[in-house]
Amino acid sequence: MAGKKIVIIGAGKVGQSFGYLLAQQGYQILGFISKTLSSAQAGVELIGEGIATTEYEEIILEADLIIISTPDQIISEVSKQLAELNLVTEGSCLIHLSGALTSEVLTGEGEGQEYGKLSLHPLQSVADVENGITNLPEAFFTIEGDQLGVKVGEAILTDLEVEYEVISQQAKPLYHAAACVASNYLVAIVNLALEMNQQVGIAQQQALRALLPLIKGSINNIESLGPISALTGPISRGDNSVIEEHLDAFENFLPERSELYCKLGNYTTKIAEQKGSITEADKVELIKILEEENSNG
Known part of the structure; x- marks a missing residue:
């Protein structure tokens, strides 16, 4: 051309x-x-x-x-x-x-x-x-x-x-939605993390400086391992008690954001199961905890 x-x-x-x-x-x-x-x-x-x-x-x-x-x-x-x-x-x-x-x-x-x-x-x-x-x-x-x-x-x-x-042509809207999730929603999730840190007394700029190495490390892991293998954290370990503590903290500090945390957590359990780091029984129990909190909210 x-x-x-x-x-x-x-x-x-x-x-x-x-x-x-x-x-x-x-x-x-x-x-x-x-x-x-x-x-x-x-x-x-x-x-x-x-x-x-x-x-x-x-x-x-x-x-x-x-x-x-x-x-x-x-x-x-x-x-x-x-x-x-x-x-x-x-x-x-x-x-x-x-x-x-x-x-x-x-x-x-x-x-x-x-x-x-x-x-x-x-x-x-x-x-x-x-x-x-x-x-x-x-x-x-x-x-x-x-x-x-x-x-x-x-x-x-x-x-x-x-x-x-x-x-x-039919696939174009879903393709664009995927781009929004990977870019726009990532920005929104980072902003949510900053909001959560502000609730415990960490200033926004300080929280951003603290979180950026973690964010960049996660992106590097996704690049080298893929998103399934890169998953870490309490859901990937099936650590129910930590998740329950998180939900209690939301209730005390940011009850209006608890539903969003539960929705993200629910989806994350499916990734953890794909990774093989939790059993089907672990996933069911985690989802039960998250959905009960969500329905109570």
């Missing part, structure tokens, strides 16, 4: 960094179209080619690939406008980079041109453009789209030499 012409609509951190990486592989970036001219100009300056504009220009007609890198809530509207203006030529491919949305949103009322529709998503958070340029080549990607879209996506990601998987 190297040498293909690209227009990028939306010149935010993902659009700019992804455009830069494609340009490094020999793709021709015709320009950036953005709500603000300054961000479009920043994309052009980063890559060193193309035009910057806030309008849907005729350069879109020259593009083989049109990448929509806008906020999710306007992707559908952008694609409709492109179709209504007949700016998506036959044989080209319309692409969005959303993790939550499928390629189905890339529809519009045009003159019936046949073009590819592709959802291309990097499983990575991008804090800024520099971060994106560094981290996207290490990210895992998913491809979802029609026949032409999938073919285009596979060619792009092969050029970028990244790992990827093709998934179905």
Whole structure:
């Protein structure tokens, strides 16, 4: 696909960094179209080619690939406008980079041109453009789209030499939910641990400094051993008395968070059983303790 012409609509951190990486592989970036001219100009300056504009220009007609890198809530509207203006030529491919949305949103009322529709998503958070340029080549990607879209996506990601998987439209929401669990919910769980430490008199920043080595060690263990073997702690040992002490502490300090602890503990018992560190009888007893507390709460 190297040498293909690209227009990028939306010149935010993902659009700019992804455009830069494609340009490094020999793709021709015709320009950036953005709500603000300054961000479009920043994309052009980063890559060193193309035009910057806030309008849907005729350069879109020259593009083989049109990448929509806008906020999710306007992707559908952008694609409709492109179709209504007949700016998506036959044989080209319309692409969005959303993790939550499928390629189905890339529809519009045009003159019936046949073009590819592709959802291309990097499983990575991008804090800024520099971060994106560094981290996207290490990210895992998913491809979802029609026949032409999938073919285009596979060619792009092969050029970028990244790992990827093709998934179905029906699977996309669960895939995105998994990303939320691994990233957003991890943040929420860390914040819960900080909240718990604050209840016993440890300041938030001090608690964060104390917990980060533990968190990083757990992630390292997951990387080297896998999540099942990496599990440690009282549930992995079937230590009922410690769990009961935890539940008493929640009742005394944070009763409103007890249900969340029980739900997480319940799921953790299943991991411990898979690990083989507790018996079926241990699991049943642990779940009984956790569910009784949950129902009492």
